[in-house]
Amino acid sequence: MLVFATSDKGGTGRSVTSSNVAYRRALQGSDVCYLDFDFGSPTAGTIFNVDNAARGVTSGLGLHSYMQGRVSEPVAIDIWTESDRPSLRHRPPGAGRLVLFPGDAGGSEFSIDDEAVQRCVRLLRRVDEEFELCLLDLSAGRSYATDMVLAATAAPEMRSVTARWLVFHRWTRQHIIAANGLVHGRRGIIEVGQDRGHDPRELADSIRFVRTAVVDPNSDELAGLRSSQIAWLRDCNRDLQELASARKVGRTTMLGAIPLDPVLQWREQLISDNDVYARQIANRETVDAFELLAKRLTEDAVWVSL
Amino acid sequence: MLPATTVESFGLDEPDATDDEVARALRGLGDPVEIPQRLVRVLTEYMRRYTDDNGTPVFSGDSYFRSSERDREPTHAQTKLDVVDSFAVSVTLALATIGFVRVFRAQLRREDIRVEVDTLEKLASTRLTAAMVGLLRSFTVSVFDADSPLGRALVRTTNQSGLPARHVIDDLRRALRQVAAALREVTIGSGAAQVLDLENPHRLFECGWSWGIVKDAPRIDLDDPAEDARPQPDGVAEAAPYLYFTMVALDGIAALFSERTRILGLLTEEQQRLARALQLRWDLTQQYWATIASFGPGRWPLEDLPWRTTDEVENDHLSLLVSAVTVQDLESRRGSDAALDRVGQVLEELAARGRVTRRPVARDPAVTLHSPGVSFELVGSGGLGGPRLTWVASDFSPLLLKRMLQVARLVRDTDLRGRLLAQADLVWDHLVKRRLVEGAGRDLWDQPSGAFSEIDPSDDSPSWYYTERVVECLVAAANLLDTSPLRSGSLAGLASELLNEADHLFDRELLSGGGESGPALRHALQNARAALRRARQLLDERPGTAYVLASDVLRELDRLAAARQSVFEAD
Numbered sequence: 001m002l003v004f005a006t007s008d009k010g011g012t013g014r015s016v017t018s019s020n021v022a023y024r025r026a027l028q029g030s031d032v033c034y035l036d037f038d039f040g041s042p043t044a045g046t047i048f049n050v051d052n053a054a055r056g057v058t059s060g061l062g063l064h065s066y067m068q069g070r071v072s073e074p075v076a077i078d079i080w081t082e083s084d085r086p087s088l089r090h091r092p093p094g095a096g097r098l099v100l101f102p103g104d105a106g107g108s109e110f111s112i113d114d115e116a117v118q119r120c121v122r123l124l125r126r127v128d129e130e131f132e133l134c135l136l137d138l139s140a141g142r143s144y145a146t147d148m149v150l151a152a153t154a155a156p157e158m159r160s161v162t163a164r165w166l167v168f169h170r171w172t173r174q175h176i177i178a179a180n181g182l183v184h185g186r187r188g189i190i191e192v193g194q195d196r197g198h199d200p201r202e203l204a205d206s207i208r209f210v211r212t213a214v215v216d217p218n219s220d221e222l223a224g225l226r227s228s229q230i231a232w233l234r235d236c237n238r239d240l241q242e243l244a245s246a247r248k249v250g251r252t253t254m255l256g257a258i259p260l261d262p263v264l265q266w267r268e269q270l271i272s273d274n275d276v277y278a279r280q281i282a283n284r285e286t287v288d289a290f291e292l293l294a295k296r297l298t299e300d301a302v303w304v305s306l
Numbered sequence: 307m308l309p310a311t312t313v314e315s316f317g318l319d320e321p322d323a324t325d326d327e328v329a330r331a332l333r334g335l336g337d338p339v340e341i342p343q344r345l346v347r348v349l350t351e352y353m354r355r356y357t358d359d360n361g362t363p364v365f366s367g368d369s370y371f372r373s374s375e376r377d378r379e380p381t382h383a384q385t386k387l388d389v390v391d392s393f394a395v396s397v398t399l400a401l402a403t404i405g406f407v408r409v410f411r412a413q414l415r416r417e418d419i420r421v422e423v424d425t426l427e428k429l430a431s432t433r434l435t436a437a438m439v440g441l442l443r444s445f446t447v448s449v450f451d452a453d454s455p456l457g458r459a460l461v462r463t464t465n466q467s468g469l470p471a472r473h474v475i476d477d478l479r480r481a482l483r484q485v486a487a488a489l490r491e492v493t494i495g496s497g498a499a500q501v502l503d504l505e506n507p508h509r510l511f512e513c514g515w516s517w518g519i520v521k522d523a524p525r526i527d528l529d530d531p532a533e534d535a536r537p538q539p540d541g542v543a544e545a546a547p548y549l550y551f552t553m554v555a556l557d558g559i560a561a562l563f564s565e566r567t568r569i570l571g572l573l574t575e576e577q578q579r580l581a582r583a584l585q586l587r588w589d590l591t592q593q594y595w596a597t598i599a600s601f602g603p604g605r606w607p608l609e610d611l612p613w614r615t616t617d618e619v620e621n622d623h624l625s626l627l628v629s630a631v632t633v634q635d636l637e638s639r640r641g642s643d644a645a646l647d648r649v650g651q652v653l654e655e656l657a658a659r660g661r662v663t664r665r666p667v668a669r670d671p672a673v674t675l676h677s678p679g680v681s682f683e684l685v686g687s688g689g690l691g692g693p694r695l696t697w698v699a700s701d702f703s704p705l706l707l708k709r710m711l712q713v714a715r716l717v718r719d720t721d722l723r724g725r726l727l728a729q730a731d732l733v734w735d736h737l738v739k740r741r742l743v744e745g746a747g748r749d750l751w752d753q754p755s756g757a758f759s760e761i762d763p764s765d766d767s768p769s770w771y772y773t774e775r776v777v778e779c780l781v782a783a784a785n786l787l788d789t790s791p792l793r794s795g796s797l798a799g800l801a802s803e804l805l806n807e808a809d810h811l812f813d814r815e816l817l818s819g820g821g822e823s824g825p826a827l828r829h830a831l832q833n834a835r836a837a838l839r840r841a842r843q844l845l846d847e848r849p850g851t852a853y854v855l856a857s858d859v860l861r862e863l864d865r866l867a868a869a870r871q872s873v874f875e876a877d
Binding site: 201218237238241242244245250251252304305306 | 320321322323324325326337338339343413414415416419
């Protein structure tokens, strides 16, 4: 299954959330790959702590080179063996594969042509066969990469491949409006997808939203705030809910909500069980949210709309 | 369905709009997306279950009917008799269902759920039509001679000032002239035949609902051929109003002409026609009972507890029912606070007499109001080869609470509302004691032994009848909280004068240059300014809040003044 991760605005935690979801899914036993399609800023290596791919690979074998036809196979990095972070270094018992397809160092956005789309189709078919879950991290906003994968997934030979979309947004007015615009607005995913040959309703049904850095106004952690602040927060939250529902970003189209976590606020990284239980720097709820999201990605019942 | 469609924050028909708190409380039913789908399924199952093989809705009293003879069980044919309670609750349920379905459908794109939803709406609409027909065929007018035992009983009840009977009869006929005249317009359904006798000056009457379809009630013709083809069973019920069923019917019918029903356009054309016919009966019945209850110049017949019916039955439950109808009438006529106060006092007294707000004495007869409840015979039900049936009403406490909340919502006097709400709190305490504490029905009702130690605990199974009545109370409480608090005139005057003083002192402080001083003083004055502005905004709606805001400002300003004073006086 292919899952495209996108967001309208930067700084939503799209990459770090989808990396963590890939990691959790691998721990749950699935073979997972993570493709860095954020061509303008190929830094997925940092999150997985692969130092020689921190800003893309220097070997010239990354996804940029593949898409532009310079190499016939993009390089794949096995995280369990090549990560520089000790706690990621051995594949835990029962876990599936976790593979990163990085971009090239110094690579940038490129315009696309039919050949690039064809190469994209080939890659997507290959990874879909090899892995149970393929997470493609697209860049923020409307990008060439988004256009390319919309064209690729509309190709007749991709009919049998399930493709789903996750749109990440923070729980604020601006982000809600932006997330709606990215999907339903002008030159948004649905409009572009329709131009590329997708059925707009089917496409809309395959898109879900993920709220990131969410603060629950009723949580115990806010005990330090004044009562008037909490009262205000609760009203804001209700207001946001109304806005989200009016903008089709409401509960019915939401796949998950990731709480605000101090670790993720300070550093984009995978949250290991070690971080939660031994070092206790990350919150359990955050990991629970990742695991739930990882599970729901492939739970068909959740993807059935009303 | 009642809270789901009348209390806004539930919003179960719009999964995106369901409140988080509601979603959390209902998570046993699924998440907000699953809940409406599950409700649709459960409701469809319910509607199917109470529809016979020919597609005709069933309104039988079944296990609610009791036998009046110890060792004779009701026959099968008897348990299948329709009952007004079922008609009335069906109207509420069907309307709530149709409204729910209408809103929910707007969110749907999936064909299979749409089909389910459409099926449910059709079933609910059929049930609604059938229930309305049933209600029209169980309405009745009972006309009797003023000299008959019925007439004498009515005169005795209404004659609270010891006037000659002749006099009272004339007054009664005059007071009820409008009702009697309008009753002649009753053309479809039952009750039309009796009205002809009303011309005679020696006759009195009662109107309302019998316990089931009235004997010899005529068929009602419907325009829709499919609906018209459904059988309309012959009635057996005595053509005399029962206070209990009258109150239940009035409550159910009210939903037919609510704002929500009109705005969402829930009724078909045919149903609107039936609703108009029912509304006429609703108005007249309410007016009739309210007139009787508050007849005469002195003490009201309602205040002469307990109420005595024309067939010489008397108990506090009947008083409560008459108060309920009176409250309804005061609501639709926007009655005065004085009248509401009198009904409120009756309710308070009933709460005490019914041992809801007072402890019972040993072997207190009032406890039977709650357990087993008040039973009354369903005249006409014995003709089917079995014993005569009885009906048991044990909903004294929730009915009391609901009416107290209703009166509290209607009154405009703050003291009166405060007193009624304090009483309502006591009734609620009583109801909480009667919750089931264990078993599958934990936290539901009803376990009377929780409040009355003399009663042996019954089994743990919940009573839907009772629980539904309590939920009605909670909905009434939610509606009450939705209104803005009452405004006290004297408090507003006081707040306004405080504000004037605070304003003046504040301006003087500004004039002396406090606004341009260092941060500490400047800050204090900015706060004061904000508080004064807010107090002005709130003065009309919440004078109490404006009052405390103004006094805070005064205190702050006085701190400055006091500090300054000691500059010169150095004490």
